Amino acid sequence: MGKILIKNADVLTLNESGNVLRRTDIAIAEGRIQSIGAVPSEFVADETIEACDHVVMPGFFNAHTHAAMTFERGWADDLPFDRWLNEKIWVAESALTPEDVRWGAYLAAAEMIRSGTVGFADHYFYMDEVAQVVEEAGLRATLAWCVFGMGAETEVGAGLEETVDFVQRWQGAANGRIRTVLGPHSPYACPPDFLETVASRAAELCVGIHIHLSEFPDQVESSLAKHGVTPVAFLEQRGILDNPTLAAHCIHITPEDMDIFQAKQVNVVQCPNCHMKLGMGVTPVPELLTRGVNVALGTDGPASNNDLDMLEEARLATLMQKNHHMDPVILPAELTLRLATQHGARALGFPESGVLAPGRPADLIIFDFRRPHLRPRHNLLSNIMYSAKSPDISHVIVDGQVLMKEGELTTLDEERILYEAEKRAFRMVKQNMRIVRAYDLDYRK
Amino acid sequence: MGKILIKNADVLTLNESGNVLRRTDIAIAEGRIQSIGAVPSEFVADETIEACDHVVMPGFFNAHTHAAMTFERGWADDLPFDRWLNEKIWVAESALTPEDVRWGAYLAAAEMIRSGTVGFADHYFYMDEVAQVVEEAGLRATLAWCVFGMGAETEVGAGLEETVDFVQRWQGAANGRIRTVLGPHSPYACPPDFLETVASRAAELCVGIHIHLSEFPDQVESSLAKHGVTPVAFLEQRGILDNPTLAAHCIHITPEDMDIFQAKQVNVVQCPNCHMKLGMGVTPVPELLTRGVNVALGTDGPASNNDLDMLEEARLATLMQKNHHMDPVILPAELTLRLATQHGARALGFPESGVLAPGRPADLIIFDFRRPHLRPRHNLLSNIMYSAKSPDISHVIVDGQVLMKEGELTTLDEERILYEAEKRAFRMVKQNMRIVRAYDLDYRK
Secondary structure, X not given: OOOEEEEEEEEEOOOOOOOEEEEEEEEEEOOEEEEEOOOOOOOOOOEEEEOOOEEEEEOEEEEEEOHHHHHHOOOOOOOOHHHHHHHHHHHHHOOOOHHHHHHHHHHHHHHHHHOXXXXXXXXXXXXXXXXXXXXXXXOEEEEEEEEOOOOHHHOOOOOHHHHHHHHHHHOOOOOOOEEEEEEEOOOOOOOHHHHHHHHHHHHHHOOOEEEEEOOXXXXXXXXXXXXXXXXXXXXXXXXHHHOOEEEEEOOOOOHHHHHHHHHHOOEEEEOHHHHHHOOOOOOOHHHHHHOOOEEEEOOOOOOOOOOOOHHHHXXXXXXXXXXXXXXXXXXXXXHHHHHHXXXXXXXXXXXXXXXXXXXXXXXXXXXXXXXXXHOOOOOHHHHHHHOOOHHHEEEEEEOOEEEEEOOEEOOOOHXXXXXXXXXXXXXXHHHHHOOOOOOOOOOOO | OOOEEEEEEEEEOOOOOOXXXXXXXXXXXXXXXXXXXXXXXXXXXXXXXXXXOEEEEEOEEEEEEOHHHHHHOOOOOOOOHHHHHHHHHHHHHOOOOHXXXXXXXXXXXXXXXXXXXXXXXXXXOOHHHHHXXXXXXXXXXXEEEEEOOOOHHHOOOOOHHHHHHHHHHHOOOOOOOEEEEEXXXXXXXXXXXXXXXXXXXXXXXXXOEEEEEOOOHHHHXXXXXXXXXXXXXXXXXXXXHHOOEEEEEOOOOOHHHHHHHHHHOOEEEEOHHHHHHOOOOOOOHHHHHHOOOEEEEXXXXXXXXXXXXXXXXXXXXXXXXXXXXXXXXXXXXXXHHHHHHHHHHHHHOOOOOOOOOOOOEOOEEEEEOOOHHHOOOOOHHHHHHHOOOHHHEEEEEEOOEEEEEOOEEOOOOHHHHHHHHHHHHHHHHHHHHOOOOOOOOOOOO
């Protein structure tokens, strides 16, 4: 791991006082930030990044996704949710192979690095493949193998005990960049006693849980009818929330649900783009933050978003709340960038990341501000929050390793990934869905 | 004007049947599309664009903006609307000079070309400056000089009659790329008799009107209290809507207002990013479209958005309606792209544009699809609508002239614009607002 010197950068530290520094140097050694400002006299860089007119900030943490679903990007849009899920997504996934997952994850990794994501929480199948991609790509990740617990035929590639093996196999791998948790799908797709088993296995292993929660009103109604409590209270009763939990969505929740989140220190993940695109509603983020709940942001899978762009999630998170509350002051820029960075880092189990300060992990991204839409620079935070696009990111550094340099990926063979992933995606969709529309024909759906 | 051949492109025509073509050639001559598909044997290109793995579509029309407000980008965010307008925007603009407007418009033109906008409806001050920038940049524009009609001291640079001179001076200039209309600010900021005068002057000149309308609930309440009718009915009574009208915002409107829009063929412009950021509400776009009203999209000025990115407006337009109606099927991708292109072209008075077909103006943009977030290409329309970012645009052609080629602007000196515009923007803000924060210091807001 080499020593890196970033020179003459403007810096959004996102530290406690929110310091913004101008024309500053950052020295990186052994995966960590050694200094911001005066460079120690003994520091000799192996690599120097000239960052005049560039802005450095902590990298993004995507706290809920299904990365390999890049394969289904753009293939099931503008549909009602039940048709989207039942006729398209689950049918395509029924013939999923480990190789599909690997190439879908490669495509996702390339996209995530390009858009400034340094770590992600993945919830999918054949997770050994994803772990190998994460190791090779140089990203951080918290990985969960999705299980349903309704019999072997409902599982893709593994039952609970195989996912326990996966958790143990990869916990702390890749210099600590990989973390693992258990991944029961949701309170509506898993039986109650299975959830109890998952909860106790997680406690034994001292690992967390990543689960879907309270996405649609009918899930809440059905839980009230079947169990007499909301899905959140149901998970609490079954012991799930006694483990560190990443709860994705949490849109249709009550004040009592929020009390439970607060008491159990649940990490809530809002996925604004997905929620808007599928017409799901608005997670009460300001109310949760007021209670001290750690709210992070995620993209969800690219079949419902349709990308893995955390900058866009941050922008949508604030725009959505502003319009929902008809209040332009709510969820201001700096707070929203914290949700997309350090709140996500905390939710994923990388609590040192998400802040630029000496001693912290060197997980950071650099924006090239030599673009008309990023001028004038009255306020760097505002320009990133409200004007920047993810392709403005020129460099990405994770754990002190440069993963993108001046727009070029350093760890992945991007050209091969674009080719192989697309070829497999076409095959998967055509084979399973008997799509007559061929790639080389006029294919307006 | 040279002959251009675009080779091997995938093409979203946005024609009536929505044809999507694969690996197709487009021949351009004398500012118009000569052929799509087989190239006429006598056609000899002066310039060839190799567009394999690229997607061509009609360029965007931004139907409401204040382009020179790029100067105030990021300078007044996360504030209540009245403080934003009264303490920040109008104060800064009180010392506006023609040179400020010119450099602000240059910065906007560079940004618009980069983000695929081929034409824009501008509503601001010192509009001769903007017209000159439009002519030089090679864009299309429909320009309105904003007037208030409450006495000379309320006007910036011109009263109504001077703006009439402006309209006549620039109508049809730059090979027809420039159109002009009258620009009364709004029903709430202009006296009733002044609006009547504007309406009759527009009718005499046979030009349209560009105006703000029904942005906030209190504007409607105040109109009902003062005039006994909604702002829309008030404009109808004063004769404004008897002229071709671009009505920006139209958020707080009644079914009767929509009947008026339908009867008077008013062009309604929604500005989704601005509406969300300022917490203004949701323009009833699906209801207006059902009545046959021409709904276009706009960015509004960069002080409230904070950019001029029409692809982002299109995405927000559909996401906003989907979540508002909790209906993922509403405002699908193709329809939304039509709002951002041909509906805007029609609203601006360039009705031939916004469609790719032989004989139509060559106003088109090219996306480079060699990016992970644009693969796989199951559905090109979906990938542009839900995944693409404006920097993925590699080429822009307006009126048969290449304004951007492989990411390089051809008509504007971008480096000089970034430098000059930012320098003036800092001066304007510091001079007027006594901002102590200097550019070279730590300048956290």
